[in-house]
Amino acid sequence: MDWNILGHESAIRYFKNQTKAGNTRHAYLIVGPDGxxxxxxxxxxxxxxxxTQAPQEGDFCDACLTCRQINExxxxxxxxxxxxxxxxxxKIDQVREMQxxxxxxxxxxxxxMVLIPDFQRATIGASNALLKSLEEPPSKALLILTADAKESLLETIASRCEVIRLRPSPIEKLESFLIENRGLEPKLAKKLAHLAAGRVGxxxxxxxNPQSLDDYTEALEDLNHLLKCRLRHRLQYIEKNQAKKGNQREKFAFLxxxxxxxxxxxxIRHENADIPLVNLEQVDLIEETANLMNSGQIEKILKVHETSLGQLDANLNPRLVIENLLLQLPVIG
Ligand SMILES: [Zn+2]
Known part of the structure; x- marks a missing residue:
């Protein structure tokens, strides 16, 4: 593994080349899904x-003071x-201060050097402010932006950066990485590699964070249960969930x-697509559901979920959003 990183071989080759004197640009944009x-x-x-102690050009030792400081x-x-x-x-003020x-x-x-992760979250004002640094960069400035997709940034920002795209790693590769480099049990490694859809982070x-895995599993078990019950029980579920501690909007968005x-x-199962499943442990319910629905119905329910997430993001009442979603959920079995 180059740079001790799983995959991303061509991106690493590219960046190694950029470390040579005279090659380095002022701005890079690394795009790819979260994690x-x-x-x-x-x-x-x-x-x-x-x-300061690179074994060879384009590499790093990961042990010298500089490497440790960068890691931290x-x-x-x-x-x-x-x-x-x-x-x-x-915010725009944050960008101005950085400048x-x-x-x-x-x-x-x-x-x-300045690293700005998730630049898709910049306001229009912050984006426009940053443009100045990209158009007339100070001579020793080096900016690295990251984002979920190039398309979620202003065209004028993306076009002034060298764009590097990252893709998830193949599931099997991530699985062996988790076993060999992180000491995970094979069964857990397989589960997580699928769950993360190949995203190592x-x-x-x-x-x-085992708690986050438990929450995830619980959310799927809840769905399993909700699919089997009628509206009255579904509404009771919302009541129960509302009573739980924590931010409503975040809780429902996570679900x-x-x-x-x-x-x-x-x-994926309905279309027999050659794409690995994310939720391996629910394979039976996934298959049962895929057999009972046609693609139009599945598309519709996918859309309902996507719209609901958008509505939560746009500050609609969380309870109304999830009620509306549960109304549209099919009854399976
Ligand atoms: Zn070092």
Whole structure:
């Protein structure tokens, strides 16, 4: 494994080449789904540019002070600009403040580096403010943006960056990686590789946080139960869920996003598509459901879930959103 990263071979080759003097650009945009390894790759590039004990050009040792500081995101020439806690988007003031530091000379590196993860969350104002740094970058500035897709950014932003696309790794590769490099039991490795749909970061985060895996499993068991019961019981389920602690909107969004993965699996089975299932443990229910519904019905229910997530995001009343969804859920068995 190059750079100790699973997959992404061509992206790593590209970045290794960029570390050579004179090759480095001012701005990169790494795109790919959440959990695919965008930030890990960005930090690895920063290490390859700055490692003080690199075994060879384009590599890094991962042990020197610089490498360790970059891993911990406290290297003085690397700032990470994140969406503030409790906020939904990256604000214009944050970008402006960052631009002031970007204009300063680096302390020890060749570059003043700024990593901005999830730039799709930037407001229009923040995006326009950043454009200035992309159009006339300070000479030693190096910006790395990440985003879920190039299309979710302003065209003027994306076109001024070198775009690097990352894709999930094949399930089997991720499975062996989890066994060999993270010491997971084969059964759990297989389950997580599927659940994460090949995204290494997602799989690792499930393995480090068993509670999130339990919540996920519970959400699917709930769906299993809801599919079998009538409206009155479904509404009781909402009551019960509302009584639980935590943010309503987040709770329901989590449930609906989890159920959406189930319905995608149903569609995959219904169409006999050659795509691995996400929810291996529910394979029986997935097959049963796929046999009972036609593709029009499955498409409709997928759409209902997607719309509901959009409505929660747009601040509609969470209870109404989930009630409406449960009204439209078919009864299976
Ligand atoms: Zn190093």
């Amino acid at each position: 695919v390894g965008r930030r890990t790759l960005a930090l690895a590039f920063a290490k390859a540019l700055n490692c 995101q406290r290297y003085p020439d690397l700032s990470v600009l994140e969406v503030e806690e409790g906020s939904k988007d990256l 002031q530091t970007l204009a300063l000379s680096p302390y020890q590196s060749r570059f003043r 997602t799989a690792i985060s499930y393995s480090l 609906i996003a989890t159920w959406l993965s189930f319905w995608r699996d149903v569609m």
